[in-house]
Amino acid sequence: MQIIPKLSRERLAALPPGTPLRIGRQLVTFNECRADTVFYTDQAGTPRQFAEAIICASATEHVESQMCDYCGKFRLPADLQLIVVEQYRGSKTHTVCKEGLCAYMLQMQKRTKPAPTMRGARGKTSWK
Numbered sequence: 001m002q003i004i005p006k007l008s009r010e011r012l013a014a015l016p017p018g019t020p021l022r023i024g025r026q027l028v029t030f031n032e033c034r035a036d037t038v039f040y041t042d043q044a045g046t047p048r049q050f051a052e053a054i055i056c057a058s059a060t061e062h063v064e065s066q067m068c069d070y071c072g073k074f075r076l077p078a079d080l081q082l083i084v085v086e087q088y089r090g091s092k093t094h095t096v097c098k099e100g101l102c103a104y105m106l107q108m109q110k111r112t113k114p115a116p117t118m119r120g121a122r123g124k125t126s127w128k
């Protein structure tokens with residue numbers, strides 16, 4: 001199974017403006033990299049910026065790849081599988097690596113009932 005490389009600082013510095021990039025699940029257009037900040041345009045056409053370190057951890061030039069929902073590595077679609085996980089609030093489809101323990105680990109993680117959060121507490125008051 002192939003691991004798709006993420007962007008390096010060196011590569012970011014050399015990227016020409018207009019290069020398509022994948023950041024997590026989003027496809028964006030690279031504009032420039034300046035003062036440790038990456039400037040890009042998202043799919044809606046909105047200019048955005050992010051710290052270079054964050055982009056290096058979550059972006060790739062290989063826009064055809066997709067990110068595993070568990071380990072966060074980029075893979076080719078052929079190396080990924082879709083799994084349906086039964087969750088606290090219904091089932092959800094996730095993209096995970098075909099090989100390895102990602103599918104298993106994600107299912108274990110998601111099946112655990114989430115701890116109460118502020119958002120959960122607000123949700124409860126709404127049906128009172």
Ligand SMILES: [Zn+2]
Nearest residue numbers: 068071097102
């Ligand atoms: Zn994975």
